[in-house]
Amino acid sequence: MNFDLDTDQRDAAAGAREFFTGQASPADARRALDGAPLQPGRTALADVGFLGITVPEECGGAGAGEVDLAVVAEQAGAVLAGPSLVTAGRAAVLLAGQPDLLAALADGSRAFAVLDGPPGGSAPSIDAADADLLLALDGDALVVGEGEATAGTPMDATRGLASVRLTSRRVLAADAGPLWTRARQVAGVVLAAEDLGAAARAVEMGIGYARERQAFGRAIGSYQAVKHALVDSWVGVEQLRSLVWWAAWAADRAPQDLPLAASAASAFAAETLERAAGTCIQVHGGIGFTWEHDAHLYWRRAKVDRLLLGDEAEHLDAVAGLVLDGALTR
Amino acid sequence: MDFEDTPEEAAYRAEVRSLLEEHAAELVHMDSGEEGTAGSRTEELALRRTQRVLAEAGLVGVAWDTAHGGRGGTLAQQSIVHQELARARVPALINHIGLGMCAPTVIAHGSQQQRDRYLPRLLRAEDVWCQLFSEPASGSDLAALRTTAVREGDGWVVNGQKVWTTLAHVADFGILLTRTDPARPKHAGLTMFVVDMHAPGVEVRPLKQMGGQSGFNEVFFTDVHIPDSERLGEPGEGWRVALTTLLNERVAVGGGGTDLGSSVESLAQLAAERMPALGHDRQVLARQALGRAVVAALANRYTGYRRYTAISQGGLPGPEASAGKLAGTASAKLIADLGVRLLGDDALYMGTPDGDRWQRTMAGLPGLAIAGGTDEVLRNIVGERVLGLPPEPREDKHRPFSEAAATRQTGAMA
Numbered sequence: 212m213n214f215d216l217d218t219d220q221r222d223a224a225a226g227a228r229e230f231f232t233g234q235a236s237p238a239d240a241r242r243a244l245d246g247a248p249l250q251p252g253r254t255a256l257a258d259v260g261f262l263g264i265t266v267p268e269e270c271g272g273a274g275a276g277e278v279d280l281a282v283v284a285e286q287a288g289a290v291l292a293g294p295s296l297v298t299a300g301r302a303a304v305l306l307a308g309q310p311d312l313l314a315a316l317a318d319g320s321r322a323f324a325v326l327d328g329p330p331g332g333s334a335p336s337i338d339a340a341d342a343d344l345l346l347a348l349d350g351d352a353l354v355v356g357e358g359e360a361t362a363g364t365p366m367d368a369t370r371g372l373a374s375v376r377l378t379s380r381r382v383l384a385a386d387a388g389p390l391w392t393r394a395r396q397v398a399g400v401v402l403a404a405e406d407l408g409a410a411a412r413a414v415e416m417g418i419g420y421a422r423e424r425q426a427f428g429r430a431i432g433s434y435q436a437v438k439h440a441l442v443d444s445w446v447g448v449e450q451l452r453s454l455v456w457w458a459a460w461a462a463d464r465a466p467q468d469l470p471l472a473a474s475a476a477s478a479f480a481a482e483t484l485e486r487a488a489g490t491c492i493q494v495h496g497g498i499g500f501t502w503e504h505d506a507h508l509y510w511r512r513a514k515v516d517r518l519l520l521g522d523e524a525e526h527l528d529a530v531a532g533l534v535l536d537g538a539l540t541r
Numbered sequence: 542m543d544f545e546d547t548p549e550e551a552a553y554r555a556e557v558r559s560l561l562e563e564h565a566a567e568l569v570h571m572d573s574g575e576e577g578t579a580g581s582r583t584e585e586l587a588l589r590r591t592q593r594v595l596a597e598a599g600l601v602g603v604a605w606d607t608a609h610g611g612r613g614g615t616l617a618q619q620s621i622v623h624q625e626l627a628r629a630r631v632p633a634l635i636n637h638i639g640l641g642m643c644a645p646t647v648i649a650h651g652s653q654q655q656r657d658r659y660l661p662r663l664l665r666a667e668d669v670w671c672q673l674f675s676e677p678a679s680g681s682d683l684a685a686l687r688t689t690a691v692r693e694g695d696g697w698v699v700n701g702q703k704v705w706t707t708l709a710h711v712a713d714f715g716i717l718l719t720r721t722d723p724a725r726p727k728h729a730g731l732t733m734f735v736v737d738m739h740a741p742g743v744e745v746r747p748l749k750q751m752g753g754q755s756g757f758n759e760v761f762f763t764d765v766h767i768p769d770s771e772r773l774g775e776p777g778e779g780w781r782v783a784l785t786t787l788l789n790e791r792v793a794v795g796g797g798g799t800d801l802g803s804s805v806e807s808l809a810q811l812a813a814e815r816m817p818a819l820g821h822d823r824q825v826l827a828r829q830a831l832g833r834a835v836v837a838a839l840a841n842r843y844t845g846y847r848r849y850t851a852i853s854q855g856g857l858p859g860p861e862a863s864a865g866k867l868a869g870t871a872s873a874k875l876i877a878d879l880g881v882r883l884l885g886d887d888a889l890y891m892g893t894p895d896g897d898r899w900q901r902t903m904a905g906l907p908g909l910a911i912a913g914g915t916d917e918v919l920r921n922i923v924g925e926r927v928l929g930l931p932p933e934p935r936e937d938k939h940r941p942f943s944e945a946a947a948t949r950q951t952g953a954m955a
Contacts, residue, residue, distance in 0.1 A: 212550065212617050213543050214846040215854070220542075278542060418928050432930035439920040445928060446864045453843035454836075460542050475836045527832025528825075534809045534835050535816060535828075 214456070220282050227286035230259055235292040237505035240512075243368035249293030249341075257319025261287075261296060265303040270313035272303070277397060277462040281404040281455055288408030291508055293369035294322075294338040295405065297520075301325045301398035305346050305353060305390060309383060312355065315344070325398070327520070330354065330377040335362070337519060340373035347377060353387035356380035367511040370519070393466075396473035399520045400458040403480035406516055407451050410480075410487035413509040414444045417487075417494040424496075437494055444490045447483040454479050467541075471533045478526035481517035488513040544846075546621075554621050560598045561629045567594045571632045579635060579711045580755060588635035592666035600626075601634065602664045609648055610661040616853040620846075627804065638708055639663045639670030643716050645789040647735070650774040650782045655735065659714065671712035672786065673703040673736065673760060680705075680911075681918045683718075684727045684780060685937070687946070688762060690719035690734065697721075697734065697772075699742075699765040705912065709745045709758040712738045717767075718783050721776050723943040730942050731779030735771040742766075752904030753891070788862065790913050801866075801909055802873035803902045805838035808880050811899075815883040830879045837872035841865065860926035863919040870910050877903040 216224065234251035243249055256262050264280045266272025273279070277300065284296040299316065302323045306312045315321040324342030328334035330349050339345065345358050360373035384390065418441055421432030431437045458472035488510040492499040499506040517523060546554055561568070569584075569591045579585040595601050604619040605611020612618075634640060644663055647655055662668040679685040688701025699719060709715065715736050722730035736743070742765035747755040774782040812831050816824055845865055880899040887893045891900050910916050924930045937945035 212546065212620070212846065212850070214843065214850045215542060217542065418930065421930060429934070430931045432924070433933050435917065435921065435933065438924035438928075438930050439917070441928060441930065442864075442867075442920040442924045445923070446868055449861075449864060450837075450840035450844050450868055453847055454840050456542065456847075457544070457839075457843045460544060465544070474832075475839055478832065479836050479840055524829065527829050527836065530832035530835050531812075531828035534831060535813050537809075537813075539806050539809050539835070 214453075216278075216282060216456075220279060223279060224282040224286060227261070227283040228289070230261075231286045231290045231292050235287075235290045237291055237508040240291040240293075240367070240369045240508045241502070241505075243293070244365065249369055249371065251292060253294055253319045253322055253341075256292075256294070256296075256299075257317065260317075262299045262319055263303075263317025264296075265300055266313050266317040270310050271317040272313065277400060277459040278456065280401060281459040284401045284404035285408035285411075285455075288405030288512075289412040291367075291369050291409065291512055294341070294371055295369075295402075297398050297401045297405065298323055298325060298338045300401040301394045302346060304394035304397050305387075306383075307390070312344075312383075324371075324375070325394070326358075326375055326377075330356075330358075330375075330380065333375045335372040335374050338371040339375050340371040342371075342375075345375055345377060346383075347375075347380070348387065348391045349380060349382075351386050351388050352382045353384040353391065354380040355383055367508075367515040369512070370515050372515070393469070395520060396469050397462050399473045399477040399526075400455065400462055402516060402520055403451070403458065403476040404455050406480040406484040406512075407448065407455050409509055409512050409516075410444070410451065410484040411448045413484075413487040413491040413506070414441060414448055416506065416509075417441050417444070417491040421494050431494070440490050441494065444483075444487045447479075447486055451476070451479050451483045471530060471538045474521075474526040474529040474533070477521060478523045478530065481513075481523045481526075484509075484513040485517060550617055550621060553618055554625065557600065557622055557625045558629075560600065561625060561631070564594050564598055565629070567591070568629070568631050570630045579708065585635070585711050588632070589666045589669070591631065592634045592636055595626075595631075595634070596665040602640070605644075605664075606648075609644075609656060610664050616849050620849055634666070635708070635711070636663060636666045636669050638672055639668075639714075642672050642786045642790045643670040643714075646716055646733070646773060646782060646786045649785045650733070651735070652770070654770070655773075659735070668713040669708060669711050671706050671708045671715040671738070672790075673706055673709070673715045673717040674783065674786075675705045676702060677704050681915055683783070684731065685942075685946070686718060686720060686731070688717075688719050689723075690721050690732060690767070692721075693766075696766055696768045697732075699734075699736070699762045699767060701762050703760040703762075704748075705757050706745075706760050707757045707912075709738065709760050710747050710755070714738055715760075716773065716786065717762075718779055720942065721779070723946075724941050725777065726939050727937060727942040727945065728780040729777055731783070732776045733773040733779040733782040734767050735773060736762075736765065736767055740765055740767075750905075750908065752901055754901070754905075787914070788859070801869045802877050802906055803880060803899065805835055805872075805876055808834060808876045811880055811883055815885070818885075827879070827883065830875070830882075834872065834875035834879055837868070837875050841868045841872050844868065860922050863914065863922045864927070866914065867916060867919050867923070870906070870916065873902075873909060874906050877906055 239250035263272030264275050268274040280300050287296050302316050316323055321344045322342045323344050324339040326333035326336045326345055326347040330347035339360055340362050347354050356377045356379040358375040358377040360375045362373035421437050424431050454476040458476040461468040461472040492506045495506055498504055569587045599612055600622050602611035603614040603622050604616050607613040676686045690697040690699045715738055717734045717736040719732055720730055721732040742763040744761040746759045748757055749755050881888045881903050925932050
């Protein structure tokens, strides 16, 4: 057993951190709420190769695994980058055996989104607001097409949420149920990885402020009430990291464990990011409640992500169902 | 990254499994997650025999250096043995405190003579060990302890009282933290010893815990003589020695990815039996609780595996292990709470003819959140040593202990 990233994965994480820190920020997420384009944006993500991490090499991708995608997604989440690597990871699974479409995904020439819910009027779906090519499940068939998007006022604009009515559709695979399920589980893992990065960053912000801010003659981080809240958030982040890595590893190497691991990671990610973002605001006090401060942008991410790709209740129920069927004792 | 056994690990697992089957008749077996408390002489002897048989089969001290009587194996092998013992329903080894905390302290700070004398017998549970740290007036504030050791001739004379001492009622030896210089600040005046629990002047009184068991004790020391050769580390260095014990404790308790309390697998089994009898709405709620408990337990288990990996790659057990005990305690509570709730009307009793293991586990968990570092102390450790948050003011830290203790007493009277 070896439960750690290898050297290449560490290097990839460091490179991704540098890229995302230079190309996107919470300030961009704030501007996106006023209609500015997402950062880094699809072209920059394609150019650096992040849209094709799990796309086969012969289609222009890196041919790497979900663990590799997860360590990059964590760094994307830390700065609230958009569009989401969830879409890239999910589409790469769905488009297996479609070399032209995979190439268009990896090189960013088409803007993909994967629709949740019926193609005649989907649920709000990640990156659908700016997509020009949509993947959906129509009955048991995987279809690709174009559509009309409608969206409400965004809570977190970086998610690019919109509901879509497909206006054209072409069948890519007839019996795509199991493929669709696997793609959604992989998407859940990548979403959890982005949440991991966002939660870790929110905790860092809280720690930094608690070290500096003085009240009653000393740093507020010295008070147990503040310190313990930050510790609980940090412990959650480290526990989430373990579930994300396990789930990503399962996607690559132990497909029989993926349903349990993906739902465990998804459920825990929702709770962890909400707590981290909420704690971040609370530790900052009044300044953390302002539009100018970054804290609310992580809070917005938390409040949206907790409902995407199945909420906590759905995933906890899935975990229970799998465990009652003997998933822990096989 | 690879969660599967390597071919070598798989072969080792098969070997462990067959050894446990071969010796099954000589081992104590209990429900998963249960812990032998050595509550009776018969149980104590059976638990000692269990460890001896396992030691002779090469399954104790797996990752210890061969120079100390261990097998020189890897932490992965140690972890495999833990998993297979749990699978075979063998309870925690009677000398788990000796193995997890006392022995690492003797190895790090003892003389060669002490290592040779104590470690082989400790491994075979010929001697059971306990850890004599907490006192009535110093629990979380361990360095404020008052048990004294005073130099006399070629040794030391100890007077004072320890409390919450697990296994003292069956222990043969203990590691004992004492105050040897009250004129120095509290951390600087401490010295650690190995004490013979059968020496004249050592009196052990079992304490009855809230759940009814008696796993821990009060220990009184009245003019107990300890030879200077039983000192661990230099006089005044006791705090540094104690930190070795405490770091190992937090790895041993919850840091290595094993479930504390009842295992999540045993909860899953109970839930599969009991769930069908519940009405629909109750099932929905129970499934949410089951999901939450499983996710918490798996998160902590895999975090423990990460810590094991880090240590096996040359890292030291660090303050991060405190987070494992925190999270392990929290998930143990989720598991036990649902376990009891699933018993239906039986949940109203401490036990029924069908058994009492879930109630007993539930009643043990308040202790888990206190023993080996309270949740609050662990949060301070993580906050200060891992996250770099400033410490709380500790106004007694730099004053002579005798002066700080006097102030405390005056304050108590005022």
